[in-house]
Amino acid sequence: MRIRVGGRDDVPVILAFGDEAVAWMNARGNTQQWGTAAWTSLDKRREAFLERADGGGMRVLEDEDGTALGVMVISEQRQPYVPEAEERELYVNFLIISRAHAGRGIGRLLIERAKQEAAERGIDLLRVDCWAGEDGNLVKVYERYGFVRVKEFTVAEAGDWPGMLLAMRLSELPEGERPEGERPGAGS
Secondary structure: OEEEEOOHHHHHHHHHHHHHHHHHHHHOOOOOOOOOOOHHHOHHHHHHHHHHHHOOOEEEEEOOOOOEEEEEEEEOOOOOOOOOOOOOEEEEEEEEEOHHHOOOOHHHHHHHHHHHHHHHOOOOEEEEEEEOOHHHHHHHHHHHOOOEEEEEEEEHHHOOEEEEEEEEEHHHOOHHHOOOOOOOOOOO
């Protein structure tokens, strides 16, 4: 497997992953997280991902034959609905895995890449937010990746969407889990 920088050509793959995720969530009774509409039918979704692709932070994890397995978008810009950090940060703005390849550690590999890129930039703080409904199942996934809960929030514009802000400090990771890079804070 390898992780490469993504771009506009990857947007159809992201939308297809979104379609898979919506169908899977809806089959389990979860219609609040990402709604019920197929992402491939939503021009607003397509435009949002084209904009994200232009930002340079898209990372695509592929298998040996070039098949995309998961996508992450990182940036030094937080989501507008979470509180601003008091320091420079790397924010995981989006993470999705193909349902066909779930359970293979793809999400963990992408988060490891985010940690590495934060270290290379001299950033100590990595943050992410996620949907906190359904007994916090997704929150627990990020906790297994090493994030800790920071703050619950609700996005009123999204129908009172329940969310959780999580964070990870590279400097607080056990010695063997710290990525190589600049000393945290050196690039601030």
